[in-house]
Structure formats: C-alpha cells, structure tokens
Amino acid sequence: MPCPFCQIDSQRILFQHSVGSVSVIALWDGFPVSPGHLLIVPVRHVPSWFEATYEEQQALTSALEIAKSHIESQYQPQGYNIGINVGATAGQTVPHLHVHLIPRYSGDVADPRGGVRHVIPQLANYLAEQTPEFHVNRASPSTNAPNHFTRGEIDPLLPHLKSAIDRAAQVDFCVAFIKQSGLDLLRGHLQDLLERQGRVRIITGDYLDVTEPQALEDLLELSPKLELYVVECTPGMSFHPKAYLFYTSDHPATNHSGTNHSTTGHSAFIGSSNLSRMALQTGIEWNYRVDPAIHGGGFGAMKEAFEELLRDPRTKRVDADWIDRYRARRREQPMLRLDVQSDTSDPIPDPHAIQREALAALAQTRLDGNRAGLVVLATGLGKTYLAAFDAARKTPTGEFEFPRVLFVAHRDEILHQSMRTFRKIRPGSSCSRYDGSLSALQLDRTEMLFASIQTLGRSEHLSRFAPDSFDYIVVDEFHHAAASTYRRLLDHFQPRFLLGLTATPERTDGGDLLGLCDENLVYRCDLIRGIEEELLSPFEYFGVPDAVDYSNIPWRSRRFDEVALTTAVSTRARAQNALEQLQRVGAKRTLGFCCSQQHADFMAEYFRGVGMRVAAVHSGSDSDPRARSLDALSSGELDIVFAVDMFNEGLDIPSIDTVLMLRPTESSIVWLQQFGRGLRKSPDKQRLNVVDYIGNHRTFLVKLRSMLQPLLRVGESDSELRRGLQLLQRGDAQLPVGCSVTYELETIKLIEQVLRPASRTDAMSAFYRDFEERHGQRPTAREAYHAGYNPRALRATHGSWFGYVDSMGGLEDGDRAAWEQQREFLKVVEKTAMTKSYKMLVLLALLQSDPQPHDPKAMEIAIGPMVQAVRRMADRSSVLRDDLGAEHLESDAKLQRHLENNPIKAWTNSGSARRSAGLDTDKIYFEYREGVFRWIGGDLGPHRARFAELLRELVDWRLAEYLDRGKVEEGYVCRIISSGDRPIIKLPSRKGGANIPTDWRSVEIDGKTYMA
16 A cells, blocks of 8 residues: 555645754645644654654654744644554554644633543543543553554565664564565665674574575675574474564663663564565565563563574574585475465566677677687676676586686675675575685685685685686776786686676776786677667766865875865855756756765755755764665655765666766776766656766866767877867767766866877877876886887887886886896897797796796796696687697697797797897897796896786787787878878778778877877
C-alpha cells in the first residue's frame, strides 16, 4: 500500500522546516478535528516516534511553533492539543509518523477537562465526580500498549530496521538464514554503524544450507570488527529464530566488565522475517516490536537468549575457512538445500549491447592467439561488470573457462565494489581480499582474489604465488607512481589471459597499461557512443569561473595544501554562487564534491541555513550517516549531499540529476568517476547537469582535457585544448543529441591564462613538462610514444632519448651516472635495426630473470630460462608468436637454436652491432659461453640497478614501436613550406590513394616535433 505522505502533492505542503540534515513538512489535515488542524510529517518515511532520529524529533517539535503561527494567522483558537498516535491500537492509520497540532475552541466539547485523555473516553475527565471503573491486566503489561505489529506488504520491516540501525550503538541479529538480497538492503547502514565504532553481532544457521556463502563473505568484508557466528545444525535439528536487537549509545548492552545496564532506550523486533529481500520488503511477514519500557521482561529474555546461543557449543565463529568448507558442502549436496522462500538476490544482469561487443572482441583476440589485451570503456558503461562477465565464461561441460581470477587495483574502494560485482556474476565462487594475512590453505581455496597493487606488488607477497596461480588477471586502471610495481607483478605471473581496464581517454594515463597488455587494444567505446546507444544519460556541462586566486595557495607534491585550499574555498560568497548555479540549472538531487571534511561541513551548514535539505558525508566522526543520506537523496528527502573522497565508485542512484564539482581534481580518472556518478539513466530525469568550477591554475586543465578528449577527440597538448575550445565557441563541435558543453567567457579567460603560448611551444617539450606537472615524474620513452611523440625524433638535437631527458633535468644522480657510464650501449639499443623482435625479447628475458638487480656482479641468463621466458612472451602475443615462427616454437630445442642463431649471435657479434646501430664501435657487450648469455660491457658497479631500469625503458619502447608496426599506415612524401618560425606541410591529394590520417599526429621536422 503506497504511503500517502511519501506521495504528497507539493501544492498541499504549507511549509518545510529543517534541522541538521533532516526535514519535516506541514500540511492541513484532510479530516480535521477542528478548523486549523495541522499535521507535521518527517520527509523520510519513518514509522513511529520511537524510530525517528533525534534530529527528526527535534525538527518535529521545533516546527510546532511555526505551525502555531500559521494557524493563528487564520484562526483564533483558545488552546491546543498536540498528539502522536503510535500503532494501530493507538489510532495510527498511516504507518508514517505524523504529529497532530489541533486548535481548540471554547465550547467545542461539553467538558474539555482531561484533554488528550479523550482518546479513551471513559478516562477522559479524571476530575469528574463519577470515575468509571477500569481494570488493567497487570500480568500483561503490553495489553494496553501501543501496537508495534508490522505486517509485511502493508508495513514492511525494512524501514524499521534501517531506522533502528541508524540510531544504535550495537545491533545483535539472530536469523535462520542470510541471503545476499537481504544483506544488500542493509549493508550501507551496517557499514555506517561499524565506521562510527558501533558493534555488530550476527548469528545465523546452516540449516538446510539456505544461508548463502557469498553473503557471509560480504559480511566479513564489511569490517574485521563485525562478529559473525553460525549455529551448526545437527541431523534432526531445526533452526528458525528471527530476532533483531538494538542498543542505543546512551544505554549500551554491557559495559566493559560484562555487567548489564538498564535496557531503557533499546528496542527489538521478533517475528517471521529472515535476512532476505522478500522477507524485509515484499513478503507477507508478521513482526512485533519489543520496547523495554513496555515489555521489559520480554526484551531481557530475548537478550539473554541471544547470549545463551552465543555460548552454545554448536555456535561457531565464521571465518574464511568455515565458509570454504560450507561452500564445498553445498556444491556436493545441492539437492539437500531447500529454497525456503522463493527469494533470490537481484538477478544476474545480462551484458548490454556495448558489453556484448567487447566480450566478442575479447573472445576473438584469444582465438587469434593473444593472452593479454586492453579494453577502454567510458565511465558508466560497466567495465568491472565486463571483466566479471568475461571471467565467468563457461566451457561446454559447464565449468568456468577461467577458474581462478586475480583482480588488481590501486584503491580500496575499487576493490570493495569489484568484489561485490564479481560475487554477483559468479555467486558460487569463493572470494577473498588479499592483505598478506591469508594462509596458504586459504589462498589455495580462493577462486577470486582481490588485491591492491601496493600490497601484492611487493616481492615478499609475490613470492607466495606460483607464476601460474591465476587463469585470469584483471588490472583496473593504472597509477603512474606504481609503474615499476605493475611491471614486476605482471613479469611474475603467467595467466591464461590478462585484461587491462581503463575509462580514461588519455593516452598518457592508459598508455602504459596498453604496454603492459602487449600493445593489444582489444576494444574501445567512448562517452559519445554510450549516450547514442541510450545507455548513458545526456548531459549539460557548465564550466563556471572560480573566484578563488589559486596562485596564492601553496602547491606541494602535485596538489594544493589542504588547509589553505579549504580556507580559500569555504567562503559565503562562493557558497552563494554555488547555490545560484544549482538554482539556475533546476537541480533536484545533487551530489557535490568537496576538497575536505571542513569544506563539506561548511557547504552543508550554508545550504541548510537557506532552507535546503542537506547532508555532509565524509570519513570524519561528525559525518552524516552515509547510507541514510543516500537513501534520502534517492527518495527526494534531501536536495544535496556534499561528499569528500567518497562515491567515486559504486554509487547507484540513477535519479541524481546534478553533479557539483567544487574542488580541483589532479586525476582525470577521478574526475571522470565523479562525472559518471550522474550518468545513470532514470525515468524521472531528462539529462544530467554538471556544474564544474574552473580556476587559474594548470591543474584545472585536467578537467578541460577530461571533458574535451572523449567528446571532440582532441589531443592532449595545450594547442589541442585551445582548438577544442575554439570548436565549442564557433559552434562546430559535434556533440551527442541532448548534450551541451558551455564555458562562460570568464572561464575561457582563466583557461587562456594557464595555456602555454602556441607560437613558441615545442610539442615534445610541452608534453614533457605537462606530464611532469600532472604525474610528478617524467614520462618514459614508451609513454611518450603512446602519446604520439616518437623519441627517435630527438636524436638530431640531443643524440638520444636519455640525452633529451637529461637536458630536461629528468635524470636523477644515479640515473645520470649509469647513463654516462653506458651511454654508447644505450644508443645501440635505441638505434639497432629491428626487422624482427628477437633482439629486444632476449634483452627483456635477461632483465626479467635477473634475481639480484643490486648485485654488482654481471647480468646473465642461462639458455634454458631464456627459452622459457621468450616462449612466455610469444604465448601472450600473436604478433610475437608469428614473428618467431610456428616451426621454431614446436620444441624448446628448436627455439633455442633459433635464438642462438639470431638475436644471441647479433648481440655477441661486434660487426653486427656496429652495422645495426650505425655506430663507430667494435665493442662487444655480451658473450655466450657454455649456454649462458652474459653482460661483458663493463663493470656496472653500484649503478647496476639504475642501468637495468634505463635499459628496460628502452626495451619497452622499442617493443611497443615494433608491435605497433603492423598498425601504422604506409608513408608518403610531403612538401614542407616555411612560414616564419613554423613549417607548413603540403599534403598529397587523398584521391591519389594516400592513406592520410584524419586525426592529429606528431610530426618531426629538423629535430623538432610538431602536432599536425
């Protein structure tokens, strides 16, 4: 039955009043007791006064004064009754809390004495001469208590539980079974409780194996502090409890010594509802609320029963090992399980059209013989779901094609969300988070492992895994600061398939991930296609000028000083401007991203002061509850939620119609994720509004680049960004239907201030400096190549790539010493001809197998390990496999002879090196004796590790260039015309058959690189 207060016509609302992050509304009663009868109702659906939060109770009581003034502006009452009905027995007809303010007039009843006592007429006037006899059954104190009976479809238990969790300091659940569908409804509220240092104890059972193991794993993942128990049922034993106990912060269940306190303020529910979606939301269920003040004995008995069950020897603490054993038992005896309720988790979603295309492309690339590949999917198109779908492919016999999966990311929030996604797609597979503490047995049992690159990439953790431990590895996004760690991890493992995922269109963010995936771009879908396919919402983007002078804010480690930044952006003038921007776009449900907790609190306080319904959500102790705030935003009970470093991943509120970006963003990935929070389609929104503040600092070019690249396909340079702006200003930009991008004139002026002048900019140097600013480190040769700048173009002016890097101040002391010592050899590697990939494969095998990079002794590799290393490389890439030749890969002996006769011979022959690199040197850098390929180019001393890094950088670039060779169009002759200090390229006619690219490319002329 729909709630009439949740669907109230806005025309009926007399006024709205807020306290903190909650709001109440007032309306004239449709069935007034007397003229001017008003109702005051919380916006959030809360069943009764006792389940309202303290803020909601405050808002209701403080609204009475406002309501009184409204009544007295139209009526002249002589008194008032203020009343609340709780429960059907007490007269509550709508299970949504409402306070009656009833005006009283002289003569409206014959004898008004007793006031609200008239709800029981025979007790109305206790001053009357004749008091009717009234008996109370003392043995049943609840006989005349408010009715706390909830009836499923009419009054589901879920909102009662959410309210109780949000008010509690401790919860104890005892339920016969737990299903993922029920946990999904309460997870956020339980997580909020745990994050505010609350206590959660849950007892469930293995009766008939109905409890879902993935739900147990999900609970353990919430927090190490969550206490999860299971009653192991013996043959012939049943287990059917359904009880939920709540303890408030003012009245904890026990003190530290275990002594019971007063139960005042606690509550409980007992009845028929297990922890499943149907039981909590839609089924016919009977549950009763137990209040200690009324049912003191009953609540105490429930509490004691819970503690007794915890002490029962059949009750066991749940951990990963128990879940593994339970899952195995369920698989062995599936027919013994009874689906007590026809209740399942949300159905496993089907891939949408774009995901189906990507899945087909992944299947094809594996058929082509590739074992690694990169997929680029615009934010909101479900790249994690794509990975889960691919990893869930079945063989004809019904087994998983990739039984063991490793998922690697660099942020915890990505890992948490990805675990939930993979559990949904592969619900029967065991799933664990790797933090270094899992036992060898637990690792062996785990079918899907999720790990941060910061942890798993360390040598002591990698050493716990065999190279073939995983069939399928996913690397989600790429973090430049951990580039060498990613490389070490992927050098170690030998999966049957490696999938790289990214949402960013920037080649410098996705480029090195492409290199890790053997230059195999399997599939790409941008934002435009997602909107055209109606999978994403159209949007209107507004780049608005930021009045803050960012030149006065300290810039340290590629970010603004947080304290100074917070002070600068937390002003009433800026907050008022943000309010006006939201009013201009007609925002209804807004998610605002702030730079700090103090900033979010400031914005919430300001917006609340002007009558907006607001919450501030962050990791601080004074944060509004995350789950409740999102529920309220989704239902329309809140206008805006201000957030800090939250909701970049995993937020599922399609009805968000506005994203407000109030902070600088150093990462394109983060900006796209925040932008994507509003791209989900929803029936009640036509488009997404994006209000983005742009300031006078180059870091704001991240926002410009992130917006223009996927829409206009411009390059990354300043000149390309300027070109994109000009396209927008002239109205020449081809945007998806329903979309618009608007930069105010003042915003464009701010951008022009930080864009480097086009006329004096060398493209390569501009790219280099910009990369350093954005990532805090110089680009590698491969990253420059992926961005469209060929390092070989620098030879004429700087002699080599590292000569150029040194001129830009990019070589640290150790790097420079290693480079100067081995400059000539590094030039050989950079210049040596490559008709095949062999020479680089041999060097890469040497570098990958070097066990002691800090050992001053010479680098070497035996021919056996070299053969195996090269074979692994060939197994991952169809290009390399074709390059080596099928006949040479038939056996290790044939591959060994092929390597000995070709790359090993080339590297150990002085004449070959001289001719190949075009250098005047007879020096030999390697020898091959007694089956060992060994460096003899000089004692590397303390520079060995740095030299190996420099060599690896060149090898990675040369291989990337080689693997890309088959994709490069044939060249053609162009005429160069001088025009001042810039050349003009005279292109041949396209009609003549020249395969001239249509996008922007880097062009080298007289040792300088230009974009054309």
